[in-house]
Amino acid sequence: MSALVREPIETERVLAHVGDAADGATLLFLGVVRDHADGRTVTGIRYEAYEEMAAPVLADIADEACRLLGTDRIAVLHRLGDLTVGEVSVAVAVSSPHRSEAYEASRYVIEQIKQRLPVWKKECFAEGGEAWAEGTEPRPDPDSRSRT
Numbered sequence: 520m521s522a523l524v525r526e527p528i529e530t531e532r533v534l535a536h537v538g539d540a541a542d543g544a545t546l547l548f549l550g551v552v553r554d555h556a557d558g559r560t561v562t563g564i565r566y567e568a569y570e571e572m573a574a575p576v577l578a579d580i581a582d583e584a585c586r587l588l589g590t591d592r593i594a595v596l597h598r599l600g601d602l603t604v605g606e607v608s609v610a611v612a613v614s615s616p617h618r619s620e621a622y623e624a625s626r627y628v629i630e631q632i633k634q635r636l637p638v639w640k641k642e643c644f645a646e647g648g649e650a651w652a653e654g655t656e657p658r659p660d661p662d663s664r665s666r667t
Contacts, residue, residue, distance in 0.1 A: 521581040521595040523574055523638075528596050528607040536594035537614040544618040548625050550609035552602045556652065560645035563603045568638040570599070580631040588624040590615055595628055597638060 520536045530547060538545055552564050581595045592614040602608055611628045613621045632638075640652040 520593075521574075521577045522597075523568060523570055523577065523599055524596050525598070525600045528598055528610045530607075530610065533594045533596055533610045533612045537592040537612045539592060539614060541616055542592065542614040543616055544621040545614040546612070546618070546621040546625050548609075548611040548629060549607050550629070552604050552606050552608055554604045556642050559642075561604065561642050562645050563601060563643045564608065565601050565641040565643070565649075566597070566599045566608065566638055567641070568599055568636075573597075573637045576636050577632070580628055580635065583631070584613075584624045584628045587627060588613070588615055588620050590620075590624075593624060593628065595632075597632065597636065599638070 528549075530549070534545070534547060552561070554561055577595060577597060581593050584593050585591050590613075594610075594612040596610045598606070598608045609629070609632065611625050613624045613628075615621045615624070641649050642652055643649050
């Protein structure tokens with residue numbers, strides 16, 4: 520399960536999509552809005568996306584992690600809109616028979632989100648003003664040439 524959402528992310532909702540009697544590990548990663556960036560006090564963040572482009576990328580990332588882990592028990596939500604300090608911006612839940620696979624899949628998902636997901640972050644500063652956060656240049660998808 521993967522989705523871009525505009526409402527607050529509820530951890531129970533994310534965790535409800537993972538877990539199985541065969542799993543000995545359930546891992547929940549939460550990315551939250553912090554109160555600083557580049558030495559400046561942050562009061563909030565706005566996440567924007569071209570949703571028709573971003574939703575399939577997020578789904579691809581979750582699917583890739585499922586294949587790598589060998590399970591379908593991965594859930595990923597990324598928030599869009601205005602968030603305040605302390606709010607959850609991204610949630611990744613994974614369950615697997617062993618902890619090492621859960622950690623590996625969770626890390627894969629969040630690192631790929633940072634590299635590939637077309638979501639833009641604008642930081643709002645306490646002293647006034649806003650600035651788009653520096654992004655990561657997306658790397659080309661090596662499989663894209665084989666798709667039609």
